[in-house]
Amino acid sequence: MTRAFSRSALKKARRIFPVAATVAALGAVAAPPDTASAQTAFTLPAPPFQVPYLPSASGNWTLMIGIGGEYKPDFAGANGSKFSPVPIFTIRRAGTAEQFRGPRDSASIALIDFGDFQAGPAGKFVSARKARDYPELAGLRDVDFTFELGGFIQYFPVDWFRLRNETRQGIGGHHGVVSDFSADFIVPVARGLTVSAGPRFTLQSSKATSTYFSIDAAQAMATGLSAFDAKGGAHSVGAGAQVSYRIDQHWEVHSYVEYERLLGDAAKSPLVTVRGSVNQTTIGIGASYSFDFNIR
DSSP states (O other): OHHHHHHHHHHHHHHHHHHHHHHHHHHHHHSOOOOOOSSEEEOOOOOSSOOTTOOOSOEEEEEEEEEEEEEEESSTTOSSEEEEEEEEEEEEETTSOOOOOOTTOOEEEOSEEOSSEEEEEEEEEEOOBOGGGOGGGTTSOOBOOEEEEEEEEEEEEETTEEEEEEEEEEEESOOOEEEEEEEEEEEEEETTEEEEEEEEEEEEOHHHHHHHHOBOHHHHHHHSOOOBOOOOEEEEEEEEEEEEEEOSSSEEEEEEEEEEEEOHHHHHSHHHHTTSOSEEEEEEEEEEEEEEEEEO
16 A cells, blocks of 8 residues: 555656746746846856866956057067057956956956966967068068967965966967966055066977077078078066056056067077067056956
């Protein structure tokens, strides 16, 4: 008797459960929305799978966007300089402490944030190098623009010191790997005013270095420069400094100077030794605006 009753109850539960789940889902859809928020909201489709240890993209985020300008070398290894616009773009989870941003930081999203440690995707745009634009490049081939896509990690062992690495793969003009290392000492001088400075170091694969610094036999005949096969390795070493001022919770302005000295085959290339310079200096200014938005 008990066994028969149990089987009957089980069959009924199996019939009722899908109906109850459907009613609950419809109730959730029909329920009135929460009080409107001032935050912008976006709705993402459900992911096809879950990645272990990776937090959900849903929730509140803080977006920083802005524009800056840099007076920097005409091209990698050049002796002359030009002024170019620079976009500013970072995203972090809302409510997390605002983190220091260095002038060499690429556009990035801190998907993983433990306060003193962040990590996530990063990307950088490298403009094209056209031989017709500069007499120093006469006889060399053009290099198309490149998207460098990869990731970053950064760590604050203490509030006033940051370590950061970005490693990116080139797509387009070059197909090599670039890895930037930086360290910054961060000193609050007055309310809203911060000064920072620290060393820089860059590694590049052969595919990244060769694209800009190699000279093949045909180019050697056209330019009068010696043929040169540039390999990867240590690419540059230098230092940078920045002054930033936070006007209010949304607006920030900054200025900076970055110096790097080319190393290895980049420094040995005839393009640099004969027509360029191993010393590369960039001076920049910028302004950014931060606001919150919601993804659900």
